[in-house]
Amino acid sequence: MKTEIQENLERIRRTLPSHVTLVAVSKFHPVGVLREAYDAGQRVFGESRVQELQEKVRSLPADIEWHFIGHLQVNKVKYIAPYVSLIHAVDSIRLLREIDRQGGRVERVIPCLLQLHVAREETKFGFSMEECRRFLQDGEWRALRHVRIEGLMCMASNTSDTGRVRADFRAAHDFFEELRSTVFSGETTFSKCSWGMSGDYGMAIGEGSTMVRIGSAIFGERV
Numbered sequence: 001m002k003t004e005i006q007e008n009l010e011r012i013r014r015t016l017p018s019h020v021t022l023v024a025v026s027k028f029h030p031v032g033v034l035r036e037a038y039d040a041g042q043r044v045f046g047e048s049r050v051q052e053l054q055e056k057v058r059s060l061p062a063d064i065e066w067h068f069i070g071h072l073q074v075n076k077v078k079y080i081a082p083y084v085s086l087i088h089a090v091d092s093i094r095l096l097r098e099i100d101r102q103g104g105r106v107e108r109v110i111p112c113l114l115q116l117h118v119a120r121e122e123t124k125f126g127f128s129m130e131e132c133r134r135f136l137q138d139g140e141w142r143a144l145r146h147v148r149i150e151g152l153m154c155m156a157s158n159t160s161d162t163g164r165v166r167a168d169f170r171a172a173h174d175f176f177e178e179l180r181s182t183v184f185s186g187e188t189t190f191s192k193c194s195w196g197m198s199g200d201y202g203m204a205i206g207e208g209s210t211m212v213r214i215g216s217a218i219f220g221e222r223v
Helices: 004-015 031-039 050-059 074-080 093-105 129-138 162-181 201-206
Strands: 021-025 044-047 065-068 086-090 110-116 147-154 192-194 211-214
Touching: 004 021, 004 031, 031 050, 044 050, 050 065, 050 074, 074 093, 086 093, 086 147, 093 110, 093 147, 110 129, 129 162, 147 162, 162 192, 162 201, 192 211, 201 211
Parallel strands: 021 044, 021 211, 044 065, 065 086, 086 110, 110 147, 147 192
Antiparallel strands: none
């Protein structure tokens, strides 16, 4: 008999196009819950606290692809550099430099996404589009040998106005296309658009997302 988590995963997967990656946002959920999702075939999990991620990595199978989806402190990069598959929320050159440094230490190239601030809330992290343009045009990042910028990540405004949410995602995708045709022209690895969560992932996919971060719709609300 299938568990509720397994049924949730199956239902969500049926709604996802083949080119969209499902990141199961497992932060704050215990290892046993992640194991249920793993047994249902889920292999990509998203965490946002380094210590919690460390504990889960030690307790779960080695073929899991761990994504770090939260705000990453510079002094914590060293702990996840040996194994993290994708860092979603790079919001400064300082952080990117440290990821590069730690990637060199463990002899890995670490894939990263640049976090855009497209939402109306001031509390969210990320580059404005103009800041991101300047950051990329400055070119320092090109000398970093142990990081690879593979796309963009964003969060939409926290609102019930679906028009606003769609507009946020559309703006992020338009900017992604701008960068793909200019700064990253010819670089096939610049291909990831990480936006959309449990409540808005359908809209996000309609606005170009290739990676959705879904937690409560799989695991239920955190207790």
